[in-house]
Structures are given as structure tokens and as C-alpha cells.
């Protein structure tokens with residue numbers, strides 16, 4: 001435990017150092033791309049010619065004591081978040097004692113051949129598969145949330161994992177694309193779910209009321225869903241899921257049910273998170289908080305800078321509006337963004353031409 005904290009602190013210092021060493025090229029990159037790359041990244045559709053270029057990640061090899069068990073990780077994949085995805089993958093490999101035992105499952109909603117080949121060329125040694133998420137599955141089920149980015153169909157793919165992933169995948173770690181892992185992911189993989197369908201850090205001190213509207217709380221039939229459990233907030237960006245139990249327990253249908261309610265009555269304001277809370281809050285396996293230091297992107301409206309919470313950290317998550325690559329490119333980074341920068345494989349055209 002303590003060694004991880006020290007490791008993390010070391011990484012923090014290292015990243016700060018790296019930032020100062022490379023700040024000139026970062027500034028050059030930001031200037032060169034000015035309003036093009038930096039701003040266009042936020043758009044929903046962008047021409048495939050804008051797919052960023054990345055450095056090739058090194059080969060990561062297993063240590064001597066590695067067994068044969070495969071760690072399955074799933075993440076969504078699209079051009080907008082590609083820079084986040086590549087940083088997340090690199091961070092996972094770098095901190096893993098058995099990186100060759102990790103298999104990535106990338107879920108895509110729109111065929112973007114350039115994005116697929118970028119994964120190929122950036123990680124030539126990676127074990128991965130691409131799986132199509134048919135966005136028709138959520139067509140007509142998504143309600144407008146307070147942040148447009150949350151309304152992307154691919155955000156809802158996590159509900160359908162049990163149908164999308166191959167049959168041999170019995171357990172999956174679902175990860176958002178705006179995070180980095182600074183610990184061995186095998187430790188999260190090995191958590192004992194104690195018969196629960198889902199494991200995630202749980203936050204019982206957060207005000208649970210505010211995730212739902214007054215309309216919801218005033219309806220005794222709806223509120224009864226929480227009967228017999230003490231609902232606590234959890235973040236759906238980092239989850240360990242028992243895939244078979246998800247399938248057999250009909251959890252997909254349960255989450256879809258609440259999306260259907262939301263379509264007609266506004267019972268919450270966020271995207272795919274609240275229906276998960278309605279079905280599972282208070283009935284998950286609580287995982288150590290170190291596995292999701294979330295909110296580093298600030299709130300959903302302004303994306304203000306946030307500091308780290310005290311305690312050991314295994315995973316840093318830029319949930320909220322601000323994304324580290326955009327803030328770094330715009331030369332208005334928050335201090336926590338320097339912790340993301342060392343995993344950035346992005347190669348801007350200007351640094352390219354300097355080589």
C-alpha cells in the first residue's frame with residue numbers, strides 16, 4: 001500500500017519535471033494547432049483527417065512470475081477521445097507486472113478506420129479486439145442531459161457489455177477514456193465481488209438526493225426502488241462487472257426501464273449514470289476509493305480546477321467538463337493535468353517536423 005503511494009508521488013514529481021523539460025514543445029504544439037485541433041476536439045463529428053498522430057508505445061513484457069489468467073479491460077473508442085484512450089492504455093501497461101496478460105476490448109459506434117489503425121500502430125504489441133456497439137440500441141432512449149458530451153450513444157455502451165463482449169469474457173473492467181492508472185490493474189481485477197454484479201468505489205457521504213429531481217423523490221412508486229438498500233453514489237467510469245450475472249440478472253433491461261421513465265418524466269439531469277444508480281446504488285461491492293479519484297475535470301458546467309483528495313491513489317479520473325489534453329493544449333492547465341501529461345503519446349505536427 002505505502003509503496004504505491006510513494007510510487008505515485010514519484011510519478012507526480014517525474015511528471016512535473018517532464019512537463020518543464022518539454023513545456024517549450026507543448027507551447028509550440030499549442031500555437032501551431034491554435035484554434036483548430038484544440039477546439040475541434042470537442043465537436044461530435046470531426047473529419048477523419050483530424051485523427052491525431054501518436055508516438056509508438058514501447059513493448060511491455062511480462063515479469064517471471066506471471067500466470068496465464070487474462071485481465072479483460074473494455075473502453076470505448078472514438079476520434080474525439082482517442083488521445084485520452086491511448087494515454088489510459090499506456091498508463092495501464094506501464095504499471096502492470098504482467099502487461100502481456102491484459103486484453104483490451106475497444107467498443108466503437110461509428111466506423112473510423114483511421115482510429116482503428118492508430119491503435120494498431122501506436123500499440124503494435126497490444127492484445128486487443130474491436131467490438132461494434134450498435135447505437136441503434138439506444139436510439140430514442142437517450143434524454144438530453146446538462147452536458148451534451150454525456151448524450152453520446154457510446155456513453156451508454158457500458159449498459160450493453162454483456163451482449164457485446166465475447167462469451168469467454170466472464171468478468172470485465174470497464175474504464176472511461178479520461179483517466180490514467182498509476183497502479184497494477186491486476187489488483188482491481190482480483191477484487192472479490194462477494195456475489196454482487198458490480199464493484200466500484202462507493203461514496204456514502206455524497207448527497208445522494210441531488211442526483212434525482214424533486215419529481216422523482218415525490219413519487220412514492222419510483223422511490224420504492226431503493227427499498228431495502230441504503231443507496232450511495234458511485235461513479236460508472238470505473239467498474240468491475242460480473243458479465244454473466246449482468247446478463248442473467250436482466251440488468252440491461254432494468255437500466256433501460258429507467259431510461260424509458262426519464263424519456264417521459266425528467267427524473268434526473270445527468271446521462272448514463274443515474275439509471276445505474278437507480279438499479280444498483282446500495283447493492284454493489286465497495287472497492288477501495290484509491291481506484292477512482294474522480295472529478296479532476298471539474299464540474300459539468302465550467303470544468304473548474306480541482307485538487308486531489310487525500311489518501312493513496314491508484315487511478316486518476318478527469319470526469320467532469322475539463323479534459324487534461326484540452327487544458328494543456330490551451331495553455332490553461334490545472335495542476336492535476338501535469339499528472340496526465342507523462343502518458344500523452346500525442347505527436348503534434350510541429351514536434352514531428354522538429355524531429
Ligand SMILES: *[C@@H]1O[C@H](CO)[C@@H](O)[C@H](O)[C@H]1NC(C)=O
Pocket residue numbers: 113116117120
Ligand atoms: C492491425 O494490424 C493487424 C496486424 O498487423 C492487421 O492484420 C490488421 O488489419 C490491422 N487493422 C487495422 C484496422 O489497421
Ligand SMILES: *[C@@H]1O[C@H](CO)[C@@H](O)[C@H](O)[C@H]1NC(C)=O
Pocket residue numbers: 207208209210
Ligand atoms: C441534499 O441535496 C438536496 C437537494 O439539492 C437538499 O435539499 C438537501 O438539503 C441536501 N442535504 C444535505 C444533508 O446537504
